Amino acid sequence: AQTVTQSQPEMSVQEAETVTLSCTYDTSESNYYLFWYKQPPSRQMILVIRQEAYKQQNATENRFSVNFQKAAKSFSLKISDSQLGDTAMYFCAFMKYGNKLVFGAGTILRVKS
Amino acid sequence: EPEVTQTPSHQVTQMGQEVILRCVPISNHLYFYWYRQILGQKVEFLVSFYNNEISEKSEIFDDQFSVERPDGSNFTLKIRSTKLEDSAMYFCASSEALWGGGELFFGEGSRLTVL
16 A cells, blocks of 8 residues: 655745755555645645656646655655745645545645745 | 535534535546545545446445435535544545546535534
């Protein structure tokens, strides 16, 4: 069974600075997808970024980028130029064929002004 | 922008009562899911649904749970006889595609409190 581990329960960052959230996972699959979801206080989970395991190039979406290390089974999220609106719970998630997501425990990110 | 909507946002019920949580997925999506999050714990997969039948279910999804798509728009989760440990936030999600790591769109959740 796949597992996803987020070792940082809480993180803080100053506005405009850069922060990295860690995620590791365990799987025997070779083809899969990894995601970072954001859950603001309004509760709805929103997709931040997605990475296909067969792609070596790290995904980027504006201020969000990942460092995907397949051999190490590591998938960290870097947020550049942090904004107050980035304050949220961030979930790392794993998906193989079939669209069942396996979530990590989440990291609460607080952006301070 | 299309979104997944869930009702009710919060429901309080007595142990042993039946509860139905409702979801309206995005209209052109074909795959539907329920997840739950017990307070302070991980978001956990419950069930996936496609073509009017369950595609996959977790160990949590026992005989007390059922899902249904009674019409072309609603997707419901029924808990037949609620237990205290069913207290959680329940999230509905839908996706357009099954393969290719299709993005799941989540609703805002229904908080269930069982007393």
